[in-house]
Amino acid sequence: SQQGEEDPQALSIQEGENATMNCSYKTSINNLQWYRQNSGRGLVHLILIRSNEREKHSGRLRVTLDTSKKSSSLLITASRAADTASYFCAMTTDSWGKLQFGAGTQVVVTP
Amino acid sequence: GAGVSQTPSNKVTEKGKYVELRCDPISGHTALYWYRQSLGQGPEFLIYFQGTGAADDSGLPNDRFFAVRPEGSVSTLKIQRTERGDSAVYLCASSANTNQPQHFGDGTRLSIL
Numbered sequence: 001s002q003q004g005e006e007d008p009q010a011l012s013i014q015e016g017e018n019a020t021m022n023c024s025y026k027t028s029i030n031n032l033q034w035y036r037q038n039s040g041r042g043l044v045h046l047i048l049i050r051s052n053e054r055e056k057h058s059g060r061l062r063v064t065l066d067t068s069k070k071s072s073s074l075l076i077t078a079s080r081a082a083d084t085a086s087y088f089c090a091m092t093t094d095s096w097g098k099l100q101f102g103a104g105t106q107v108v109v110t111p
Numbered sequence: 112g113a114g115v116s117q118t119p120s121n122k123v124t125e126k127g128k129y130v131e132l133r134c135d136p137i138s139g140h141t142a143l144y145w146y147r148q149s150l151g152q153g154p155e156f157l158i159y160f161q162g163t164g165a166a167d168d169s170g171l172p173n174d175r176f177f178a179v180r181p182e183g184s185v186s187t188l189k190i191q192r193t194e195r196g197d198s199a200v201y202l203c204a205s206s207a208n209t210n211q212p213q214h215f216g217d218g219t220r221l222s223i224l
Contacts, residue, residue, distance in 0.1 A: 042204075045214065097210065
């Protein structure tokens with residue numbers, strides 16, 4: 001069973017628009033991470049946010065974390081066609097660091 | 112520097128056969144993880160190595176699955192008596208420690224006919 005649920009399952013936007021996706025989870029976490037996966041490739045780490053943090057930025061990416069609601073969001077600003085990919089949230093709940101993933105959001109950015 | 116390398120990239124075999132999947136982590140990374148990803152789903156954890164030992168193998172689906180990391184670097188995931196339900200992409204990831212992001216290989220796409 002998956003620890004996280006992502007919403008929406010799919011998102012289609014035009015270049016220049018912002019893309020927002022949400023992740024909800026079930027149990028207390030150590031940290032939450034967002035990954036991107038292009039078709040047929042491995043996952044690429046985007047941002048790690050710890051349970052005592054509320055917001056982090058990296059370039060055009062902004063991640064928020066609300067532990068009281070057990071939810072996180074990923075915002076991609078000024079999207080580009082190259083942002084087309086699947087985006088996954090993943091949580092760690094123990095000291096081993098194993099990741100528990102959501103089912104992902106498929107994002108398509110059209111030129 | 113080199114990232115995580117997985118071989119083969121694709122493996123097609125018949126039901127009942129034995130397969131080995133190899134993972135070469137980033138040099139110096141002591142933590143190594145195996146995940147399995149089915150179509151349209153997020154990866155699911157299989158096993159975690161810290162150095163040479165399997166610290167957590169709670170994700171292995173049954174005793175047909177086994178993994179080793181004898182020298183604390185390269186790891187091999189072994190599947191005996193393969194079944195069609197084992198078809199998936201098997202991903203390997205490594206990290207410098209358990210608090211750091213994981214770096215993933217491109218995976219091995221396993222197809223059991």
